Amino acid sequence: MKKTLFDKIWEQHVVDTVDGGRNILYIDKHFIHEVTSPQAFAGLEKRGVPLFRKEKILATADHNVPTLNQHLPIVDPLSRTQVNTLIKNCEKFGVELYGLGHQYQGIVHVIGPELGITRPGMTIVCGDSHTSTHGAFGSIAFGIGTSQVEQVMTTQCLLLQKPKRMRITIDGELQNGVLSKDIILYILSKLTASGGTGYFIEYAGSTIRSLSMEARMTICNMSIEMGARGGLIAPDEKTFNYIKGRKFAPQGEQFDKAVTFWKTLFTDEDAQFEREYNFKAEDITPMVTYGTNPGMGIKITEAIPEAIDPNNTKSYDKSLKYMNFKTGNSLIGQKINFVFIGSCTNSRIEDLRLVADFVKGKSKASNTTVWIVPGSKQVQLQAQEEGLDKVFEAAGFELREPGCSACLGMNEDKIPKGEYCISTSNRNFEGRQGQGARTILASPLMAAATAVTGKIVDVRELL
Amino acid sequence: MEKFTKINTTVVPLPMEDIDTDQIIPARFLKATTREGFGDNLFRDWRYNQDNTPKDFILNNKIYNGKILVAGKNFGCGSSREHAAWALYDYGFRVVVSSFFADIFKGNALNNGLLPITVPSDFLNDLFLSSEQDPNSDVLVDLEVQKITILDSRKFVEFDIDPYKKMCLINGYDDIDYLISKKGKIEAFEKNQVIF
Ligand code: SF4
Numbered sequence: 001m002k003k004t005l006f007d008k009i010w011e012q013h014v015v016d017t018v019d020g021g022r023n024i025l026y027i028d029k030h031f032i033h034e035v036t037s038p039q040a041f042a043g044l045e046k047r048g049v050p051l052f053r054k055e056k057i058l059a060t061a062d063h064n065v066p067t068l069n070q071h072l073p074i075v076d077p078l079s080r081t082q083v084n085t086l087i088k089n090c091e092k093f094g095v096e097l098y099g100l101g102h103q104y105q106g107i108v109h110v111i112g113p114e115l116g117i118t119r120p121g122m123t124i125v126c127g128d129s130h131t132s133t134h135g136a137f138g139s140i141a142f143g144i145g146t147s148q149v150e151q152v153m154t155t156q157c158l159l160l161q162k163p164k165r166m167r168i169t170i171d172g173e174l175q176n177g178v179l180s181k182d183i184i185l186y187i188l189s190k191l192t193a194s195g196g197t198g199y200f201i202e203y204a205g206s207t208i209r210s211l212s213m214e215a216r217m218t219i220c221n222m223s224i225e226m227g228a229r230g231g232l233i234a235p236d237e238k239t240f241n242y243i244k245g246r247k248f249a250p251q252g253e254q255f256d257k258a259v260t261f262w263k264t265l266f267t268d269e270d271a272q273f274e275r276e277y278n279f280k281a282e283d284i285t286p287m288v289t290y291g292t293n294p295g296m297g298i299k300i301t302e303a304i305p306e307a308i309d310p311n312n313t314k315s316y317d318k319s320l321k322y323m324n325f326k327t328g329n330s331l332i333g334q335k336i337n338f339v340f341i342g343s344c345t346n347s348r349i350e351d352l353r354l355v356a357d358f359v360k361g362k363s364k365a366s367n368t369t370v371w372i373v374p375g376s377k378q379v380q381l382q383a384q385e386e387g388l389d390k391v392f393e394a395a396g397f398e399l400r401e402p403g404c405s406a407c408l409g410m411n412e413d414k415i416p417k418g419e420y421c422i423s424t425s426n427r428n429f430e431g432r433q434g435q436g437a438r439t440i441l442a443s444p445l446m447a448a449a450t451a452v453t454g455k456i457v458d459v460r461e462l463l
Numbered sequence: 464m465e466k467f468t469k470i471n472t473t474v475v476p477l478p479m480e481d482i483d484t485d486q487i488i489p490a491r492f493l494k495a496t497t498r499e500g501f502g503d504n505l506f507r508d509w510r511y512n513q514d515n516t517p518k519d520f521i522l523n524n525k526i527y528n529g530k531i532l533v534a535g536k537n538f539g540c541g542s543s544r545e546h547a548a549w550a551l552y553d554y555g556f557r558v559v560v561s562s563f564f565a566d567i568f569k570g571n572a573l574n575n576g577l578l579p580i581t582v583p584s585d586f587l588n589d590l591f592l593s594s595e596q597d598p599n600s601d602v603l604v605d606l607e608v609q610k611i612t613i614l615d616s617r618k619f620v621e622f623d624i625d626p627y628k629k630m631c632l633i634n635g636y637d638d639i640d641y642l643i644s645k646k647g648k649i650e651a652f653e654k655n656q657v658i659f
Contacts, residue, residue: 015652016645020627024645028658036544038496049643064494078494085496119659129543129567145545145571147637155642157649161625163566193481194537197566227540227565250659258659293481293540315480315535408490417513429485429541431508 002271004165005234006200009140009265013123015157025160028122030056030152031108032095034086035063035410036127040149041089051093053156058117059090059097062107064410067373067400070100079411104247106376106402109133109344113217114378116246120235120262125152130344130426132223135232136216137239138265140200142230163229164198164274167267169205172281177460179354180215181346181424181443183207184222185287185297187279192308193295196228199275202267203233207281213242214350221345222426225294234266286459288331289428289441291319296428297441300458303328322430323438331440331456335367336420339451340433341397342373343407343425346444349382351424355397355448356388358462364396365454371398371413373405397451409434422450464576466635470557471603471614473529475521476594482534483541484568488550501546502553522554526598531558533590538579539568548572558604560611562587573628574637580604580611580622589618606632 003011015024032040037059044051051057064079074080083100090097098104104111109130112118120138125131127149134141144158151158168187188195201223208216216233223231240259243249250258285299296319298304304327307316320326341347341355352374364370372392374380380402383389392399406413407425409432415421417436424447425432428439440456449459492504509520517523532551538561539547548571551559557577562584564572572579582590593600593613601614606629612619631637642649 016648018627018641020625022625022627024642024649026649026652026656035493039498039545042497043639047639063490076494082494082496122658127543127545129541143543143567145543145548145567145574147545147571147574147639151639151642154639155646155649156653157642157645159627159638159642193540194563194565197537197563227537229566254659261659293483312480312535314478318479408485410490410493427483427485427541429483431489432485435489435508435513 002268004267004271004273005138005202005232005265006140006165007271009121009123010162012121018159022159022161024157025123026157027125027152028056029058029117029124031112031124031126031131032057032059032149033063033108033128034061034082036146037089037149038082038085039146040127040153041093043150044153049154051095051153054094056156057095059086059095060105060108060111061086061099063404063408065100065403066411067403067405067413070401103377106378107344107347107404109221110347110375110379113137113213114246114376116243116249119243119249119258120239120265125158129224130221132228132230133217133221133344135220135223135230136213138232138235138262140230140232143224163200166196166199166201166228166275167273168201168203168277168279170203170207170279170281171205172207174207174281174284175460177286177445177463178284179443179445180211180218182284182287184219185289185294185441186284188222188225188295189287189297191226191277191295193225193293194227196223196226199228201228201231203231204267208233209236212350213238214348217348218345222294225426235262286443286446288446288456290323290325290331292322292428292430294426294428294441300332300446303330332458334420334456336422336450336455337367337369338415338419338421339368339370339447340373340406340421340423340425341444341447342371342375342405344375345426346424347373347375347379349379351444352379352383352388353386355444356391358445358448359395359397359452360391362395362452364451367454368451370396370451371400371406373400374402376402406433408432422447422456464635464637467557467576467578467606467632469603469605469607470530471601472531473527473599474531474533474590474594474602475527475529476591477521477532477534478591480535481537481540484539484544484547485541487539487547488544493544493546498549499553501550502555505550505554530556531560531602531604532556533560533587533594536561536563536584538564540565543567545571545575548575548577552577560587560590573632576632578604578606578632582611582620582622586618586620589613589616
C-alpha cells in the first residue's frame with residue numbers, strides 16, 4: 001500500500017488499536033509550559049500515580065513572562081504564582097526546566113527546534129495549539145488539552161482517532177517581498193478558519209522545498225488556524241543540515257544512521273489524500289488580515305470583501321465593527337501606532353535578520369511603538385552577536401527579552417483599547433493582544449515597513 | 464468525571480460563527496492553577512464592560528438560563544486551552560450544540576463531561592428559532608439513543624458520537640483509567656522502539 005508521510009510516522013507509533021478504531025499513540029516528546037500544566041500535575045497527584053517518563057518531558061516558561069527585566073521577580077502575582085508552580089512541579093517530579101534566566105529559555109515552539117530536540121519521524125505534543133510548528137521537520141506534532149497532558153504524563157500515550165489527510169501543494173517562485181507568512185495567510189484566506197478541521201496537512205511542492213527551515217516553521221505553525229490538527233513537511237537536506245550539530249541532535253555515527261532513517265520519511269508517489277489543494281507561488285502577494293479570525297485575509301492590493309455567506313453576516317458584521325473597517329475599503333494608508341514582531345510564528349533569528357536588513361539606515365515613524373520580542377534567549381544572544389540590536393536601537397525599535405509577549409498579552413505587553421497593531425503573530429481574535437486591541441496579521445517585512453512609515457504600505461514598493 | 468445520560472432543559476442561543484476560545488475565556492484569566500472558578504469569566508469581554516458593568520449579552524439576560532448552549536458554526540476554534548471547556552462546565556453548561564466544532568475543543572469538552580453535539584444547520588436554525596419564539600422551550604438530549612429533540616415541535620435529529628467516548632460519558636470514565644490499564648503493552652512497545 002502506498003503511504004503518505006503522515007501514515008508512516010503515525011503507524012510507527014501505534015501501540016494498539018482499540019474498539020471503534022481508536023489508536024493508542026506513543027508520544028516521543030512532550031513539551032510543557034506554565035499555563036496548561038498545573039492542573040495536569042495536580043491530576044497526577046490526585047490519582048496518586050507517578051510521572052511515567054520524566055526524561056521525555058521538557059518544560060519552559062514563556063506565556064506569562066515579562067519581556068523586560070527578566071532577572072527581577074515577576075510583578076503580577078498571578079503570573080508569578082503560575083511560573084513558580086511550574087518550578088515547584090518540575091522540581092518535585094524531576095522534569096528538566098528551561099525557566100527564566102536559563103540560557104535555553106524561550107517560546108516552547110522556538111526552543112525545541114533550535115536545540116535539536118525536534119527531529120523527523122517523531123511524535124511531539126504540547127498543551128498548546130501551535131505545537132504544529134514542529135511539523136516543519138517531518139514530525140507529527142500537535143496541540144493537546146490539559147486532560148491529555150495528564151494522559152501523556154501518566155502513560156506517554158494518547159488515545160486518538162486518526163485524522164484525515166490533506167495535501168497542499170505550492171509550486172513556483174515567490175515574488176520579491178513575499179515571505180512564508182504570506183503563503184500561509186494566503187492559504188488561510190482561501191480555505192477559511194475551519195477549512196482544515198479534521199485533517200492533518202502535508203505541505204509540498206517546489207515553493208515549500210525552496211524555503212528555509214525557519215520559513216517552513218512559520219507555515220506549519222499556522223496550520224491550526226485552519227482548524228487542522230497539524231501540518232508537516234517531508235524532511236530533506238535542509239532539515240538534516242539544520243539539525244546537524246545542535247545541542248541535542250544525534251552526533252557522529254548516530255547522526256548518519258538517523259539521516260538514513262529520516263530519508264525514508266516521504267509520501268509515496270500515488271499515495272492517497274482525502275483532500276488536495278494546489279496553489280501557484282506567483283499568485284501570492286504580501287497579505288494582511290482585516291477581520292477577527294486569521295482566515296479573514298486579503299492581498300495588500302485588495303479591498304475588504306463582502307461576507308462569504310450573504311445570508312449570515314452576523315459574525316462578519318461584528319468583526320468589521322470591532323476592527324472599525326468597512327467593506328470595500330483598502331488597508332493601504334491605514335495609520336498604525338503599534339508594531340509587534342515576535343511570537344512562535346515569526347521570532348526566529350531569520351525573521352530578526354530580515355527586519356534588521358530592511359530597517360538598516362531607516363528609523364521608525366514618530367507615531368509607532370515597535371516591539372521586537374525574540375523567540376528565545378538563544379535568538380536574543382545571536383541577534384546581539386550579529387549586531388542586530390544596534391540596528392534596531394538606531395531605528396528606535398525596542399529589542400526585548402524572550403517570551404510570548406503581545407501575541408496573547410498574558411504579561412504586561414498589551415496593545416491599548418481601540419489601537420491597531422500590525423503583528424507577526426498568528427491570531428487576530430477580539431482582544432487577543434489586549435482588551436479592545438485591533439490586530440492586523442502580516443509578515444515581518446510588512447510589519448517593518450509599517451514601523452518606518454507609520455501606516456500600512458505595500459512593502460514591495462520600498463524594496 | 465461526572466456521569467452523563469440525559470438532560471431536559473431550556474437552551475441559551477448564541478447565533479455567532481467562529482466563536483474562538485479567546486472569547487470563551489480570555490487569556491488573562493488563564494493564570495489559575497486549578498480547574499475551578501472559570502465560569503465567572505466565561506465570555507468575559509462579551510458579558511462585561513472594562514469597568515465590570517454588564518453588557519447587553521445573552522448570558523446577562525435572565526430569561527435564558529438553560530444547560531445547553533447553542534452556537535454557530537466552527538465553535539471553539541483557536542487555542543487548545545482546556546480552560547474553555549472548564550469555563551462552560553463551571554458556568555453550568557452540560558451540552559454545546561453547533562453545526563461544526565473545532566477539533567481540539569471537541570476533544571477537551573468530551574474529556575470533561577461536556578457533550579458537544581453536531582447537528583445539521585437546518586436543525587441548528589430550528590433550535591435558534593424555537594428559543595427565540597419561546598425562551599422557555601425545552602430541549603431533550605438523550606445520549607443513550609443519541610437523540611436531541613425540541614419538545615414543543617417534536618423535531619429531532621440523531622447525532623453521532625464515538626462509541627468509546629459515549630461509554631466514557633455514560634460511566635464517568637476517562638482516558639487515563641483506560642490507558643493505565645494498557646501499561647504492559649506500552650512498555651513492550653517502548654522496548655522495540657528506536658528514536659533518532
Ligand atoms: S507565541 Fe503566541 S501562539 Fe505561540 S505559544 Fe506563545 S502565546 Fe501561543
